[in-house]
Amino acid sequence: MATDSPAGELPSRGKRADAQRNRQTVLTAAAEVFVTTGVDAPIRQIAARAGVGMATIYRHFPTRADLVTAVYRHQIEACAEAGPNLLASADSPLDALNQWIDLFVDFLVTKHGLADALQSDNDRFAALHAYFLDRLLPVCAQLLDAAVEAGDIRPGTQPYELMRGIGNLCIGHDNDPRYDPRRLITLLLHGLQRPHAA
Numbered sequence: 001m002a003t004d005s006p007a008g009e010l011p012s013r014g015k016r017a018d019a020q021r022n023r024q025t026v027l028t029a030a031a032e033v034f035v036t037t038g039v040d041a042p043i044r045q046i047a048a049r050a051g052v053g054m055a056t057i058y059r060h061f062p063t064r065a066d067l068v069t070a071v072y073r074h075q076i077e078a079c080a081e082a083g084p085n086l087l088a089s090a091d092s093p094l095d096a097l098n099q100w101i102d103l104f105v106d107f108l109v110t111k112h113g114l115a116d117a118l119q120s121d122n123d124r125f126a127a128l129h130a131y132f133l134d135r136l137l138p139v140c141a142q143l144l145d146a147a148v149e150a151g152d153i154r155p156g157t158q159p160y161e162l163m164r165g166i167g168n169l170c171i172g173h174d175n176d177p178r179y180d181p182r183r184l185i186t187l188l189l190h191g192l193q194r195p196h197a198a
Contacts, residue, residue, distance in 0.1 A: 023060050025050045027074045030067055035109060039068050069128055075107050076135050083139035093146035094153065098189060100143055101166065104136070105185060108170045136163065153192040 029050035061067035090096035140159035
C-alpha cells in the first residue's frame with residue numbers, strides 16, 4: 001500500500017535526482033580535465049576529480065565518445081543559456097557580447113581534440129557540429145543585434161563569420177605558449193565598435 005502513495009515514490013525520485021547530480025558532476029569534472037589534459041585523459045582522473053567511482057562514469061557514459069559528446073552538448077547548452085542572461089544583467093549589450101565571447105572562447109579551448117575523439121564516428125561529430133550551430137548562432141545574433149541597436153558596434157557583422165573567426169584565432173594556442181588568442185580576439189572585438197563605444 002505504501003508503494004502506491006506519493007511517499008512510496010520518493011526513493012526512486014531521490015535516486016533519479018542523485019543520478020542526475022552525479023551526471024552533472026561528471027560532466028563538469030570531465031570538462032575541467034579535458035582543458036588541462038585533453039579528451040584522451042584517463043577515466044580514473046575524471047572520476048577522481050568528480051569524486052565518483054569509475055563504474056558511475058561508465059554507467060552514464062558507456063564509451064569515451066559518449067562522454068566527450070555529452071560534455072560538449074552540456075557546454076553548448078551552458079553557452080547558449082548564458083547569452084540572454086548576460087543581456088539581462090550586463091551593464092550594456094556590448095559588455096554582454098564581450099562576456100559571452102569570453103565564455104565562447106572557454107568552450108573552444110575545451111573543444112580541443114574533439115574531432116580526433118569522434119573521428120571514427122563521423123555521423124556523431126556532424127550531428128554535434130549541427131547542434132553547436134543551431135544553438136549558438138541565434139544567441140550570437142541576438143547579442144550582435146542588441147549591440148548594434150545600442151549603437152555600440154557597427155552593423156553588418158554576421159554571427160557565423162564572428163564565431164568562425166574567433167574559432168580560427170583559437171587554433172594552435174596549445175602548441176605555442178607565446179600565442180595568446182584572447183589578445184587578438186580583444187582586438188577583433190575592438191574593431192567592431194563604433195568610435196564612441198571604444
